[in-house]
Amino acid sequence: MIKNKKIEQALIGQIKNEEHSSRLYMAMASWCHANGFHGASKYLFKQSDEERAHMLKIVNYVNERGGHATLSELDNLTDNYKTLIEVFEKILKHEEFITTEINNLYEESMKSKDYATATFIQWFITEQLEEESTFQDILDKMRMTGSTPGGVYWIDRELAMIAAGRG
Ligand SMILES: [Fe+2]
Numbered sequence: 001m002i003k004n005k006k007i008e009q010a011l012i013g014q015i016k017n018e019e020h021s022s023r024l025y026m027a028m029a030s031w032c033h034a035n036g037f038h039g040a041s042k043y044l045f046k047q048s049d050e051e052r053a054h055m056l057k058i059v060n061y062v063n064e065r066g067g068h069a070t071l072s073e074l075d076n077l078t079d080n081y082k083t084l085i086e087v088f089e090k091i092l093k094h095e096e097f098i099t100t101e102i103n104n105l106y107e108e109s110m111k112s113k114d115y116a117t118a119t120f121i122q123w124f125i126t127e128q129l130e131e132e133s134t135f136q137d138i139l140d141k142m143r144m145t146g147s148t149p150g151g152v153y154w155i156d157r158e159l160a161m162i163a164a165g166r167g
């Protein structure tokens with residue numbers, strides 16, 4: 001049982017964060033498609049699915065422990081970007097915010113001696129580490145080449161390869 005209501009609420013807050021991430025990446029994927037970045041679009045649709053899987057993981061965890069995973073109202077997001085690099089800059093910033101949220105959740109569970117939740121959250125800590133480094137990598141490549149039309153074309157193809165599992 002999740003005895004501590006504060007922890008249950010914090011987990012529900014993280015469900016919202018993951019759902020927001022999923023929606024954000026879907027909006028970005030759609031923008032990419034509409035603007036001719038088909039590789040980036042495929043890649044971001046996939047990221048959106050992954051964030052939804054993160055959300056489901058927490059929903060199941062809360063319910064399996066006798067809580068009730070409710071859904072929250074989502075924040076508004078923008079559908080417009082100027083450049084592909086702006087999209088990925090926003091993603092990295094967003095993931096850094098999510099990492100802070102995950103760290104707070106871990107700290108809160110430790111303080112409450114809810115070791116089961118702390119252990120559960122460890123998976124997300126590792127996941128955030130991976131995601132931040134992946135997005136940083138993409139951004140580095142974009143900064144190196146992205147200002148030229150050829151560079152943008154190349155990075156879009158790179159992202160298509162990663163999305164297809166060949167990157
Ligand atoms: Fe996530």
Ligand SMILES: [Fe+2]
Nearest residue numbers: 021051095131
């Ligand atoms: Fe993420």
